[in-house]
Amino acid sequence: MVAGEASSDQLAAHLITALKQHLPDAQFYGIGGPKMQREGFDSLWPAEMLAVRGYAEVLRHYRAITRMRRQLLHRLLKDRPDVFIGVDGSDFNLWLEKRLKHSGIPTIHFVSPSIWAWRRSRMRKIVQAVSHILALYPFEPELYQGTAVKCSYVGHPLADVIPLEIDQRVARERLGVPQDQPVIALLPGSRQSELHFMAETFVETAKLLLARYPKLQFLVPLVSRETRLQFETALWKLKADELPFTLMFGHAAEAVAASDAVLVASGTATLETALVGRPMVIAYKMSPWSWRLMRGMRYLPWVGLPNILAGRYVVPEFLQDEATPENLAQALGNLLVDRQARAAIARVFDGIHRQLRQNTAQKAADAVLPYLQKA
CATH class of the missing domain: 3.40.50 (Rossmann fold)
Known part of the structure; x- marks a missing residue:
């Protein structure tokens, strides 16, 4: 194997x-x-x-x-x-x-x-x-x-492991997250190469959101010491190390379950977020050379697995030059204030979950x- x-x-x-x-x-x-x-x-x-x-x-x-x-x-x-x-x-x-x-x-x-x-x-x-x-x-x-x-x-095995319904209040209790404050999970990727391109963008996005929603809390599950160090470096570089970020090793599903919305790097984590039932904004960046090659070989208008499985844009995607802090913050802010949109997305994700289980x-x-x- x-x-x-x-x-x-x-x-x-x-x-x-x-x-x-x-x-x-x-x-x-x-x-x-x-x-x-x-x-x-x-x-x-x-x-x-x-x-x-x-x-x-x-x-x-x-x-x-x-x-x-x-x-x-x-x-x-x-x-x-x-x-x-x-x-x-x-x-x-x-x-x-x-x-x-x-x-x-x-x-x-x-x-x-x-x-x-x-x-x-x-x-x-x-x-x-x-x-x-x-x-x-x-x-x-x-x-x-x-x-x-x-x-x-x-x-898909994730559909077997993740329950069909996850209680947000229970998830917040387990993580010690306040019940009465808005929460966004940041999932900037599992590889160091992904953090290299996206960590600072995710931090800048969070700073813009905090300017609009000062009570926001951010949960950042990371898979290794190396990726945690990269994210901490981005926080320090952008003078955001004292802002309300909670960094953790693993526990991505719990962080997503506790959140109101998720900013996630394109990949398997988008499917996990959908199976947990939380609305998301998908982002991805890579080297300019890799992007030029990749862009010319795509057949579908979507890259995020939830959108591909639904056959339509259910959640926003921002790739490469479009993945700016301003675009990401605007899209996440829209999800935070629109409860009906969040509920509609959750219904689509429930159908995907049952199909993959x-x-x-x-x-x-x-x-x-x-x-x-x-x-």
């Missing part, structure tokens, strides 16, 4: 747990994060080596990544595992999967590459590389009809087991 991102680590860990219920002696190894390792996974390289995003960022680590990939391929061709499961990370995993599939090793790709959004030309590579796709979203299996790739819709780990395990039982 290969799972390089934090979200992939969680997906893979749940799958390992479900598979071990049927095959307790199964061995799992490759590249994976701490959650997989807690389930007995043997990671041959640090998963952090794969946690980079954007063309410019990948190029800086290209030699180390390709060297690691060649070494892993050599090991897998020698070991001949019963099945290979690449979890997301298509740019890394499809290269591996193509060579493993051609050698006779079944390949499963957990999380369909987002060919419905951009780089549709990847379908040919997917057909060459993958035996079976495990799709998180209900519209994806149709994309593979007429190809040699089997595709199973398994739902499929007992994903067990469905994924059911799709993988035939490959292992044949062995």
Whole structure:
């Protein structure tokens, strides 16, 4: 298995747990994060080596990544595992999967590459590389009809984990947040490269909002010491370190549940916010070079998962040059004062939640087991 991102680590860990219920002696190894390792996974390289995003960022680590990939391929061709499961990370995993599939090793790709959004030309590579796709979203299996790739819709694990209804008052009690004050959660990303581009923008946005709503409180869940240091540096640089920001390690779902609105970097966190049922404004920035390449390959008008799943703009998105503190503060302020808009958004998000709630780990395990039982 290969799972390089934090979200992939969680997906893979749940799958390992479900598979071990049927095959307790199964061995799992490759590249994976701490959650997989807690389930007995043997990671041959640090998963952090794969946690980079954007063309410019990948190029800086290209030699180390390709060297690691060649070494892993050599090991897998020698070991001949019963099945290979690449979890997301298509740019890394499809290269591996193509060579493993051609050698006779079944390949499963957990999380369909987002060919419905951009780089549709990847379908040919997917057909060459993958035996079976495990799709998180209900519209994806149709994309593979007429190809040699089997595709199973398994739902999204976050929809299983997050309750259909979350009490804001209870969430605030747990975090020690006042019940009578407006709260905004800031989720500036999980990678250092994301904080590099967005931390200061998020802080500037908060300062503008505080000028309009002086009782506002901000919750900022961060995933690591490194990203916390980056955000603290932005606070200090912008002279905002004494303003009402509560920084915390993890607890993103709790922070979102306690909030009235959320400013969130595009990615899996937008889906988590939708599943918790809170209105949001989506923002994203990357290097100018990465943005020029990305923009030319998009097919959909939306980048945020909630909007993609709804098939329309449910919440605002601001990308690159449009992701200014002024635009973000205006959009968040609109959500704070419009209770009817917040309720309408929550109804859409409830429908998405119910559609994605499929007992994903067990469905994924059911799709993988035939490959292992044949062995």
